[in-house]
Amino acid sequence: MIVIVDYKAGNLTSVQLALAEVGEESVISSDPAIIAAADHLVFPGVGAAGSAMEELRRMDLEPVLKAYVATGKPFLGICVGCQIIMDWSLEDGRTDCLGLLPGGTDIFAASPESKVPHMGWNQIRFTKRAVSGRGPRHPLVMGIPDGSEFYFVHSYFPTPADTDHVLALTDYGGKPFASILGSGNIAACQFHVEKSGRWGLALLKNFCRWDGRLEGDGVC
Amino acid sequence: MLTKRLIVCLDVRNGKVTKGVKFKENVDLGDPVEMGRKYYLDGVDELVFYDIMASAEKRPIDIAMVRAVARKVFIPFSVGGGIRNLDDMREVLLAGAEKVSVNSLAVQNPDIISQGARAFGKQCIVLGMDAKKTGLPGLPSGYEVFVQGGRKAMGIDAIEWAKKAVALGAGEICVNSIDADGTKDGYELTLTRLIAEAVDVPVIASGGAGTPSHLVDVFNKGKADAGLVASMVHYGTYTIPAIKADLSAAGIPIRAAV
Numbered sequence: 001m002i003v004i005v006d007y008k009a010g011n012l013t014s015v016q017l018a019l020a021e022v023g024e025e026s027v028i029s030s031d032p033a034i035i036a037a038a039d040h041l042v043f044p045g046v047g048a049a050g051s052a053m054e055e056l057r058r059m060d061l062e063p064v065l066k067a068y069v070a071t072g073k074p075f076l077g078i079c080v081g082c083q084i085i086m087d088w089s090l091e092d093g094r095t096d097c098l099g100l101l102p103g104g105t106d107i108f109a110a111s112p113e114s115k116v117p118h119m120g121w122n123q124i125r126f127t128k129r130a131v132s133g134r135g136p137r138h139p140l141v142m143g144i145p146d147g148s149e150f151y152f153v154h155s156y157f158p159t160p161a162d163t164d165h166v167l168a169l170t171d172y173g174g175k176p177f178a179s180i181l182g183s184g185n186i187a188a189c190q191f192h193v194e195k196s197g198r199w200g201l202a203l204l205k206n207f208c209r210w211d212g213r214l215e216g217d218g219v220c
Numbered sequence: 221m222l223t224k225r226l227i228v229c230l231d232v233r234n235g236k237v238t239k240g241v242k243f244k245e246n247v248d249l250g251d252p253v254e255m256g257r258k259y260y261l262d263g264v265d266e267l268v269f270y271d272i273m274a275s276a277e278k279r280p281i282d283i284a285m286v287r288a289v290a291r292k293v294f295i296p297f298s299v300g301g302g303i304r305n306l307d308d309m310r311e312v313l314l315a316g317a318e319k320v321s322v323n324s325l326a327v328q329n330p331d332i333i334s335q336g337a338r339a340f341g342k343q344c345i346v347l348g349m350d351a352k353k354t355g356l357p358g359l360p361s362g363y364e365v366f367v368q369g370g371r372k373a374m375g376i377d378a379i380e381w382a383k384k385a386v387a388l389g390a391g392e393i394c395v396n397s398i399d400a401d402g403t404k405d406g407y408e409l410t411l412t413r414l415i416a417e418a419v420d421v422p423v424i425a426s427g428g429a430g431t432p433s434h435l436v437d438v439f440n441k442g443k444a445d446a447g448l449v450a451s452m453v454h455y456g457t458y459t460i461p462a463i464k465a466d467l468s469a470a471g472i473p474i475r476a477a478v
Binding site: 013121 | 221225260263290291295313314318420421476
């Protein structure tokens with residue numbers, strides 16, 4: 001069962017509809033028992049990291065998410081969900097986040113060439129961590145061409161402490177930021193997978209087929 | 221690199237996509253959900269649905285249509301026309317729209333922009349603006365804001381209004397030139413550029429697109445972030461992949477059509 005975590009983070013229906021488009025049924029829930037029983041967990045996010053964390057804590061979901069991740073089952077964070085898996089965020093002042101991956105977040109510097117928020121379609125470039133010489137290898141990005149465009153809407157971006165956790169980079173504001181993160185059974189995308197057309201749907205489908213395990217050295 | 225966006229606009233009247241010239245002489249073109257799905261599959265970057273009669277008929281937006289679109293289209297889409305208050309915005313966003321567009325409502329009640337931005341985030345709030353060069357004395361730019369589908373002049377300067385709307389929290393401005401609308405003679409480049417240079421949010425140019433070269437001009441000379449098209453694709457004159465191929469050949473960064 002695919003579960004979309006409901007923590008009052010805005011529109012979760014779009015994620016559910018995108019999953020339905022790739023033939024996958026899902027439930028939207030904040031019930032700890034349902035989340036624990038999921039075999040795939042999608043953690044979307046809309047809004048600010050600070051208020052999202054506040055809501056998660058108010059609903060007592062933080063230990064539930066951590067317990068799920070500890071089982072090794074696949075976990076996908078989307079947008080703000082890609083930021084609050086980090087140790088901390090600078091949005092809404094410094095907020096302690098879930099700490100599933102080491103590192104924090106940063107904000108884009110606005111300029112006439114790079115308006116903030118970063119909104120629209122931008123390309124992703126796979127890192128060596130995601131690909132071998134034969135194309136994308138991480139299960140999440142299988143079949144997705146390097147340089148594909150995805151739809152972004154955000155002012156903050158994750159800054160993982162370990163570059164091994166960066167699966168893809170995107171250029172904005174004159175420098176690259178991490179647009180896909182991955183470590184073990186945890187994966188996260190800064191873009192809106194559910195609004196990213198063909199390749200967004202392909203990524204969702206890959207996630208649904210993934211068992212959370214990685215080949216070889218345990219990374220890729 | 222962030223790409224320029226190609227947006228298709230679907231004006232909806234009585235449940236059908238319609239197209240007029242200079243806001244008049246409308247003809248029905250098809251089902252909005254099916255047409256939206258087709259453009260999505262063709263690789264368009266974003267869609268806009270305007271319920272063009274909702275305001276005039278004083279009824280809420282067709283929320284069933286918004287829900288139906290969300291089930292078929294997996295790119296961002298915005299919805300406008302008939303938004304009366306914060307509750308209407310919420311309903312449209314929860315139905316699956318990425319953004320809501322306010323036009324006449326925002327002119328009458330600018331606070332709706334800041335209320336919407338606070339409640340849902342700036343990126344959800346698009347200010348739609350219909351403007352026309354009237355040269356009315358007292359307007360610094362000579363471009364005047366109109367409401368009610370271009371029928372009523374407001375005596376407000378278009379550039380000043382754009383700046384004010386952004387200060388209130390508009391995350392994007394869609395500038396529609398009443399003079400250029402439906403002419404297929406090209407966008408109003410001066411109006412678009414004046415607004416793009418005056419604000420620090422993305423500007424969508426609307427009205428007048430007839431060929432891919434008009435889009436090239438509005439990106440290069442009009443400094444637009446996105447271009448809205450309607451008749452040039454609705455009547456089959458151009459396809460989305462063909463327009464994108466031309467833009468790409470002209471050096472405009474654009475998402476590959478798939």
